[in-house]
Amino acid sequence: MSSSFKRFFSTYKFILKLAYQISPSHLFFITFLQSIWGLTNLPVLYINKLLIDLVISAVGRPDWQTVARTIVLVIILRSLIEYIRFAMNRFIYPMESSLSRLLNAKAEILMAQKLNSLDVSTVESPAFQDKFKKIGREYNQRLWGMVQPISQIPNSVFTIISAAIALFTFNPWIGLAIIIFELPDVWLSAKFSKLEYALGERQATTNRLWGWTNHYLTNPQSFYENKILGTVKILTQKMNELAQQIIGERVKLDIKRSKFRSLAEIPSNLLFILLNSYFFILALAGKITLGSAQMLYQACTTLGNGFGMLLSNVNTIYANYLFASDFSWLLDLKSSERVKGRTPRLPFKKGIEFRHVWFKYPNSKNWILENVDLSIEPRENIALVGENGAGKTTLIKLLVGFYTPQKGQILVNGVDVQKYNIHAYRKILSVLFQDFSDYAFSAQESIGYGDISRLKNKQAIEAAAKLTGVHRFI
Numbered sequence: 001m002s003s004s005f006k007r008f009f010s011t012y013k014f015i016l017k018l019a020y021q022i023s024p025s026h027l028f029f030i031t032f033l034q035s036i037w038g039l040t041n042l043p044v045l046y047i048n049k050l051l052i053d054l055v056i057s058a059v060g061r062p063d064w065q066t067v068a069r070t071i072v073l074v075i076i077l078r079s080l081i082e083y084i085r086f087a088m089n090r091f092i093y094p095m096e097s098s099l100s101r102l103l104n105a106k107a108e109i110l111m112a113q114k115l116n117s118l119d120v121s122t123v124e125s126p127a128f129q130d131k132f133k134k135i136g137r138e139y140n141q142r143l144w145g146m147v148q149p150i151s152q153i154p155n156s157v158f159t160i161i162s163a164a165i166a167l168f169t170f171n172p173w174i175g176l177a178i179i180i181f182e183l184p185d186v187w188l189s190a191k192f193s194k195l196e197y198a199l200g201e202r203q204a205t206t207n208r209l210w211g212w213t214n215h216y217l218t219n220p221q222s223f224y225e226n227k228i229l230g231t232v233k234i235l236t237q238k239m240n241e242l243a244q245q246i247i248g249e250r251v252k253l254d255i256k257r258s259k260f261r262s263l264a265e266i267p268s269n270l271l272f273i274l275l276n277s278y279f280f281i282l283a284l285a286g287k288i289t290l291g292s293a294q295m296l297y298q299a300c301t302t303l304g305n306g307f308g309m310l311l312s313n314v315n316t317i318y319a320n321y322l323f324a325s326d327f328s329w330l331l332d333l334k335s336s337e338r339v340k341g342r343t344p345r346l347p348f349k350k351g352i353e354f355r356h357v358w359f360k361y362p363n364s365k366n367w368i369l370e371n372v373d374l375s376i377e378p379r380e381n382i383a384l385v386g387e388n389g390a391g392k393t394t395l396i397k398l399l400v401g402f403y404t405p406q407k408g409q410i411l412v413n414g415v416d417v418q419k420y421n422i423h424a425y426r427k428i429l430s431v432l433f434q435d436f437s438d439y440a441f442s443a444q445e446s447i448g449y450g451d452i453s454r455l456k457n458k459q460a461i462e463a464a465a466k467l468t469g470v471h472r473f474i
Contacts, residue, residue: 011317011324015146019099022106026099030151033088033095038158040081041302045166045295047078053291096147103143107327111135114330119337120402121362130208135326137211142323149313156313159306166299170292174275178300181268182307188264189311192257193318199253200322203246210242272300337401341421344428348413352376352399358407359398368394369405393434400429427453443473 019027051074058067122128167175216222217235226232276297283293354374360367368391384392397403401422410417439446447464448455465471
């Protein structure tokens with residue numbers, strides 16, 4: 001149970017921190033309005049009591065007109081409170097939607113910044129790829145699911161407090177009994193949240209398979225292969241099988257949860273029947289007014305609804321623990337790239353030299369490069385030719401500092417690449433990778449990204465564009 005509470009509070013803290021960083025005003029405004037909404041339950045309970053008692057006291061009295069004026073004023077007050085609650089709902093929903101959109105945008109920016117700040121060896125590792133893609137698949141729905149509890153928990157807490165005040169004022173033991181009878185449902189909610197979390201972990205591999213299968217079917221780069229190989233039917237069948245497995249397991253858990261929670265609610269429902277009967281019997285006996293009986297009846301219902309709302313929000317937050325922990329893991333990753341070191345000076349007097357270089361990729365047993373010696377003089381143009389997998393791309397990755405060789409040295413202008421400030425070093429490089437980026441921006445921007453220090457220098461961009469004859473598009 002302690003681990004469950006720890007997970008809940010760590011996730012809730014993560015959500016609050018992220019929401020506060022994005023928009024403190026949104027978070028404060030939503031929390032304030034929902035808290036006020038929950039607190040208004042208490043005056044509504046007492047106003048309803050007062051209305052009933054005023055009506056009953058005025059029945060048959062000759063001066064009922066005097067009481068009627070008071071009743072009208074009370075009704076106006078109650079209508080005013082209801083209008084305020086209605087107006088608050090009008091503001092809460094767009095604020096929640098706005099905060100959700102801001103969270104989504106912030107998440108995308110944070111993920112992009114973090115991904116591009118990490119070293120290549122980390123990003124290309126299968127473990128990182130699995131986790132990063134999982135976060136990418138889930139963040140959209142998860143972030144929206146986490147915004148609602150942020151706003152609704154204050155509402156549910158103050159709803160419980162409002163109802164508890166009315167009940168504890170009448171008899172503290174009644175309020176305590178209701179809370180005790182709600183505990184089985186609380187325990188079951190925590191238990192099934194834990195089971196749902198465990199199911200999410202078990203289904204991680206299946207969900208990854210679903211994502212990859214969907215990628216093969218919807219990725220434009222796979223379109224030609226799907227046409228030639230005729231794999232669409234078998235892949236869609238695979239998606240159907242995966243969907244049935246994923247959804248089927250969740251449906252079983254949901255049915256089991258509904259069954260046990262329905263059974264757990266029987267004692268509290270029986271208690272409500274007994275208490276409500278007791279309240280109205282007291283009213284018949286003249287021990288309390290009918291308005292008081294009605295107020296206590298509504299307080300019991302409000303307290304139960306408040307607990308139900310709170311449990312639902314707690315379950316939602318707990319269910320998002322895995323995503324929150326994954327997202328926190330991503331944001332906490334540190335790059336191992338060198339930010340200190342020498343700055344290369346142009347022009348080079350010496351060229352590029354590979355000295356007895358040995359290299360293999362992490363978690364691989366096979367050497368890609370074995371004792372490679374290579375020398376390229378300044379201003380010398382060469383072509384590397386070889387079979388697929390011979391190590392041509394690997395040579396480039398080592399040269400630009402994406403990876404470090406296990407043995408040997410790579411020298412540029414007589415200096416080991418590892419001694420350069422990696423960011424300053426890469427500024428003097430120009431590399432066209434096999435899978436290059438095709439920017440959906442203007443021609444001026446697309447060319448300018450080749451040297452972002454001159455992104456606003458239109459004259460330099462036009463001069464570069466003339467070399468390839470595309471200057472007329474600038």
